[in-house]
Amino acid sequence: MEKIIGIDLGTFNSCVAIVDAGSPQVIANRGGYKTTPSMVAITESGKRIVGHMAKRQAVTNAENTVYAAKRLIGRKYDSAQVRATRATVPYSIVEGPNGDVRLSLRETLYSIPEVSAMLLQELKLVAEEYLGHEVKKAVVTVPAYFNDNQRQATKDAGTIAGLEIIRIINEPTAAALSYGFGKNIDRTVAVYDLGGGTFDVSILEISSNGVFRVVSTAGDSFLGGEDFDQSIIDWLVEGFRDEHDIDLRRDRMALQRLKDAAEKAKTELSTLEETEINLPFIISMGGNEALHLQRSLTRAELEEMTYDLIDRTIAICEHTLDEAGFDKSEIDDLILVGGMTRMPAVQRAVTDWLGKPPCKGVHPDEVVALGAAIQGAALLGQLDQDEEMVLLDVTPHTLGIMVKGGYIEGLIPLNTAVPTSRAKRFTTVRDGQTTVRILVFQGDEPEAKDNELLGEFELTGLRSAPAGEVEVEVTFEINADGIVSVYAKDLDTGKAQSITVTASSGLSAEELKRMTRAAEDYAVAQKLDEEAKQAKQRAEETIASIERLYPEVESLLAGSDFAKEALERASEIIGEARSAIDRGDLAKMKETIDALDRARRMVLGLLGRSA
Amino acid sequence: MEELIADLDANSMLKRAGEVSDLDLTHAALLSLVEGEVELGSIALQMGLPVDEAIEIAATLIQKGALVLASPPSDSRDTGAGSSSGKSDDERRVPLRESKETTADEGEEEIELDPLRRALVDSTYEALKSASLYEILELSPDADAREIRDAYFRLSKLFHPDTLYGKRLGAYREKMETIFREMTAAYEVLSRRKRRAEYDERLGEERLAALRKRMLGSIDAPSAPQKKRQLDVEARRRLAARRLRGGLSTGVRAGARSVDGPSRPRSGGAQGDGLGKLGDARDAAQALLRSIDSRNPRNTPVDAIARRAARAEEEERYEEALNHWLAIERLEPDWPGLEEKLDELRAIVTRASLAEYRTLAAAHLRAGRLREAALVYQRICTGAPDDVEAHLTTASIFRRMEPPDLRSARDYAQRAQQLDPGRVSIRILLVRIYADAGMKHNAIRYLDELLRDHPEDLDAQALRRELIGAKP
Missing domain, CATH: 3.30.420.40 (ATPase, nucleotide binding domain)
Structure with a gap:
């Protein structure tokens, strides 16, 4: 499943x-x-x-x-x-x-x-x-x-x-x-x-x-919550300025520390009545001089500043x-x-x-x-x-189009259950107007400019007639997936046009594709990285375990040509593995891990033990 | 004749257990009754079957391509004040758009929706065109706020497109969205006191009275939403309602497609040559139907059935009487004294046959025929709804038979637990059923509840060890 x-x-x-x-x-x-x-x-x-x-x-x-x-x-x-x-x-x-x-x-x-x-x-x-x-x-x-x-x-x-x-x-x-x-x-x-x-x-x-x-x-x-933190930060920054005439906001590191401290204080005040904010060396004054910040904050004070x-x-x-x-x-x-x-x-x-x-x-x-x-x-x-x-579910915002004067005419009001569809008739506003531009907005402000523009399209080829005479029916539809479609129909000629409104995330299709590929590449690179790390660790562990056996082999089998040869061979493999590690060569590392394992078994064999 | 009826009975029992895949005598009987366009309701009457079962049989026949649902005649509904005021309540609502695909048959292979749901969507969609807001939600104009809310929620679960998310629905998606939209619009008006009053006023007394009358005759709309209901059951119930509701109904038309060649239109009625292998069954069915016909003339009005029921009762044919009353229940649920009558007859019939059923069940059990035993036990439980032992036995048979029917097992075990909440053995059985069904979390949760109540119960402790141990 x-x-x-x-x-x-x-x-x-x-x-x-x-x-x-x-x-x-x-x-x-x-x-x-x-x-x-x-x-x-x-x-x-x-x-x-x-x-x-x-x-x-x-x-x-x-x-x-x-x-x-x-x-x-x-x-x-x-x-x-x-x-x-x-x-x-x-x-x-x-x-x-x-x-x-x-x-x-x-x-x-x-x-x-x-x-x-x-x-x-x-x-x-x-x-x-x-x-x-x-x-x-x-x-x-x-x-x-x-x-x-x-x-x-x-x-x-x-x-x-x-x-x-x-x-x-x-x-x-x-x-x-x-x-x-x-x-x-x-x-x-x-x-x-x-x-x-x-x-x-x-x-x-x-x-x-x-x-x-x-x-x-x-x-x-x-x-x-961040606004609550911000209230605390403002209070700390202002207090510090009153005391030292220094604006901590200009120091990014100080600001980050203030943020953390504010969040911590806020959280603590959910269970405690009072808490201590202590930030030593909050700002450096040059040389060995530094200023510290230390204040206590009560729950009542926090409530006062955030009510x-x-x-x-x-x-x-x-x-x-x-x-x-x-x-x-x-x-x-x-x-x-x-x-x-x-x-x-x-x-x-x-x-x-x-x-x-x-x-x-x-x-x-x-x-x-x-x-x-x-x-x-x-x-x-x-x-x-x-x-x-x-x-x-319902629509959280009104969906409408821009009409004369830059205002919004809502078609689907907020809190309408989806899927839904609504239609409304509009007329031309100028004499001889043959095209209508339909701008689709989302939001609850009366003026179009204060709302989010979702998309736009044009209905062309309207009959040329005095203003107000040609009627256009605009239909909005939201399906269960929340996809918005808009149909516009010239009631005179029956000519219709429609678009599926794709909200804009700010990314073009090409950008999205490129970023998706980049993320995939990164994921692959990260996976290889992880593999390399593991291979390196494994190789190093095996090398160490072989080298630990050297003194034992030398003392037990001194003078044995066979042992000497075997140790030389093992050293050779270790050398190869080390160079692969140094180069960060994943394929080679993987290869030498097997060889290292064999070498380890060989050395253990010399000592009469099994791996 | 009595034997044939008994056969029918056995068939419907088998069918409930999901055993019947091919057409059988009952199907043939129904098929041979359909000539031209016929209402399913009247067929159910003629066969002496509950409408639910007739629907089920018809659905199988539709699936086989032996029958199709007739589209409702477009002029069968009055298009009076109701329809126009329904729409004019909010002039911004969009009129129904013609869907791209006009018939259910087109692009059939691509649509993942069973024929029953299709029929339901089609007939509901068609009915929307001229329905009042009350009809859209299947409500009487007297419905209270609670009933309105329940109806909307019940129907939402049937028609919201999300219930079939990711399925290929073709034109049905749009139809479902439209149905849901119209239902929501109806709900938004009827659930607000002020808007509802305005709407009622526009509708006018006359139309309201007509609606009231029509809705009183409807057979469904349970007052409270039933928990844990299967969608299919709901769909069937709704479909049955639609058929039987006087002028609202659609019919079943025979012979549009044959069994062996779904796309080729057939000339005659259901008795055409396409049935082939069903020939023998059909002959038997004809005989059966002739005999049924002699007792149940076609299209009998309800009081005629009532008369027949009374006569049957006088002559101590209680089972037959009960069947008649059940038919009446489907047609006229408000028939005076109906419920008492049903209860009385059910009790008599159960008492009369329980002993026989028990003997039969015992025989099946001894012979190791668990499936048969389960079917008979189901009967016993229907007859003795308060018998804890019967429910417990039924549940464990369902669990033990091959392959097990764990859903039924659970249902019966739950009923047994309702009857005797304290009994440990029932609770243990429930846990085992959950465990068998692979719902280990539920099983352990129930078991832990049980152990909390009976910490020293050895069986429960052993089961706990078994379950935890069984976990990888």
């Missing part, structure tokens, strides 16, 4: 899960951790390192260590969000050829999908090592509030990593799937998902026959519930997802808002990946018959 994995590709931590013998489970990585930091670094030697290894070296290699790439995925370089990120991260963000974002790491440019692909490759590997065979398919989660460009970029990352992402599902939805799976319950649930970088809230109906219906969803893809962030999430919750047309009392269960929901102030705020405590027994870091794995198994028909389920 073909295995499919579920991946929660988080802003700061990622997680991979499968459904094994009907039960969903998270797969631990080589280090035994169930989540892997979403960090990728390029070392001095040009090697890629991912996850915990990347996190460990982040302080000393801050400029070449990428974290929170998810904040940049599928975004335009000149967007406000990218500008905000540039101000806070130590790695260098530059503009790409398509107005997209590229990262400059050790003088090489990387696209965001490429960086995400490195993470996906790592998670794929974790799953493959556990399962013992190759994995080709995955369901990956994204924040509910991701637009189609961001989703497409995530899919591209999968392609580059050699994973077919058969479905992208929303994180809060995945959490609800995992929560309701196999429980046979009829419930209305609210999922509050405050992760490292994004915030989402969804209202779902779960029915006992295994139908999960998303009623409404909303969020902010630029609000998360506006929490308030923002509650306002979004309120809005979502409104959209769903539900009353607070109609929500049966509250599910908290994401590491930030460990913060007592967050729990308190949500509980106060809904008037009921969150459900216990939901693991905030793992529940999303589990849900993705469940959806994957469900789509491939791999669930037990009792547990078969179907997910009825």
Whole structure:
């Protein structure tokens, strides 16, 4: 049976899960951790390192260590969000050829999908090592509030990593799937998902026959744990400036240390009332002089400096519930997802808002990946018959076209169940107008320019007539896979045109192909590297074990020509092996390993022992 | 005649066990009844079979190419206020687009969808064109919020394209998407109090009353979604509903394709030469049908059946009476006193035949004919739904027979456990069934629950060792 994995590709931590013998489970990585930091670094030697290894070296290699790439995925370089990120991260963000974002790491440019692909490759590997065979398919989660460009970029990352992402599902939805799976319950649930970088809230109906219906969803893809960290960093930086008149932000290494310390303090304050932030030698003053940073932070102070962030999430919750047309009392269960929901102030705020405590027994870091794995198994028909389920998802954003005056005319409103289709008639706006340009936008702002452009096409050959006389019917359709198609029909002549709107990840088809090939090459190179390392180790071990026997042979068989000859032969083989190791010649190394084994057996034979 | 009926009975039992792959007497009987376009419901009546079983037989015949489903006549439905107001509720909804493939027969080889599901999708899709929002969700205009939600969820599981993800569906994918879209649109209106009231008003009292009447006569729409239901069962149930619902129904048309040459249209009815090897069976079927016909004239109205049922009961032919009442249940579930009557007759029939069944089962068991024993035990369980021992025995027979039917074994064991939740032997059997089915996680989970309740139980401990030890 073909295995499919579920991946929660988080802003700061990622997680991979499968459904094994009907039960969903998270797969631990080589280090035994169930989540892997979403960090990728390029070392001095040009090697890629991912996850915990990347996190460990982040302080000393801050400029070449990428974290929170998810904040940049599928975004335009000149967007406000990218500008905000540039101000806070130590790695260098530059503009790409398509107005997209590229990262400059050790003088090489990387696209965001490429960086995400490195993470996906790592998670794929974790799953493959556990399962013992190759994995080709995955369901990956994204924040509910991701637009189609961001989703497409995530899919591209999968392609580059050699994973077919058969479905992208929303994180809060995945959490609800995992929560309701196999429980046979009829419930209305609210999922509050405050992760490292994004915030989402969804209202779902779960029915006992295994139908999960998303009623409404909303969020902010630029609000998360990192903003809490940032509040602490700002507080530390300002305090330091007041005291020493030095801006720590200008030192990238100091900034990275501040980031780590802020995150640690925030986490500690979820269980402690007060914590100490201690950063000795935070900045060098020339010579042997250095300044230290030492402050204590209380939980109350942290809550004071972040209450506006929490308030923002509650306002979004309120809005979502409104959209769903539900009353607070109609929500049966509250599910908290994401590491930030460990913060007592967050729990308190949500509980106060809904008037009921969150459900216990939901693991905030793992529940999303589990849900993705469940959806994957469900789509491939791999669930037990009792547990078969179907997910009825909605569109998180309004889909529309640009009309006169640069405004958006929505065709498919947000929170519409997919698959869906809607049609609307438009008229020409100018006298004698014979072509209509149809610009497809996604987003909920009234003006087109504030929304995401998904695609455009032209309907030509309209009858020349006074403005308003020629009618065009535009039909939008979203299928179960989330693919958007647009049909435009001239009602006068019956002439029709259609396009399948492919959201743009910022990568052209050629680039995607090239990057996929590069990733494959890298994977192959890495595999060879690993093999070479193993061959080298094996050869060196065997050499050492032979050389250990030399004194014994010499003392026991002194004067024996035969022994002398044998030792000479062994030395010769060892010499060859050493030179192969020095040259890094993998084929030769493999060859000499056999010869070394034979030599070892021969020497052991001289001593009358068997190998 | 009585012997032939007994044969029919045995056949349907065998069929349930998935044993019948080729056409048998029952199929021939049904086939010979079909001339031109006939409603499946009336055929079921004529054969004295429950509609579910008639559907199942027809589905096999469709699969064999001996029958096709007739498309519903397009003008059979009134296209009054309901249809137009249904669509005008939201003028932005797209009218149904003609699908690229218009018939189910085209590109058949590429479509991975069994004929039953196809028929279901086709007939539902056709019916959408003129259906009111209530009809789309198979609801009475009196349905409450809960019923509306349940209906939508139940139907979603049948028609959401994800339920057939990755299958080649050809034009059916689009049809399913359209059905799902229309259902969602209907749900969005009917689930909001205000929008529903507006819709009802537009629909008008007259049309509402007509809908109410029609929906009351429908045979399905269980009030609560049943857990763990098989899709096929749901599909069959739904198909049956469609056939029998007066003007809504489609028919089964004979002879569009022959058994041996699926693409070649046949001239005559089902009695044409294409049946070949079925000739003998058909003759027998004809005889059988003549005798059935003498008792059940064609197209009998329901109260005529009721009269016959009463007469049968008077003459103490209880089994026959029960069959008549079961037919009535399919046609008129709201018939006064129906449920009590069914319960009463079931009890009588069960009591009368249980002893015989038990003797028969024991004989099969002694002779090592496990499969036969299982079938008879299934009967016993139907007759004695509260008999723990019978369920337990049935479950273990299903598990032990070759090849085992673990799904049935589990179902019976679960029922036994429901009846006697505390009994360790039942729980151990369940664990073994799970283990046999390769669901080791479930097995160990259940076993651990059992061990928590009975930590000192030696059998459970031994089983735990066995299971853990069996793990590689």
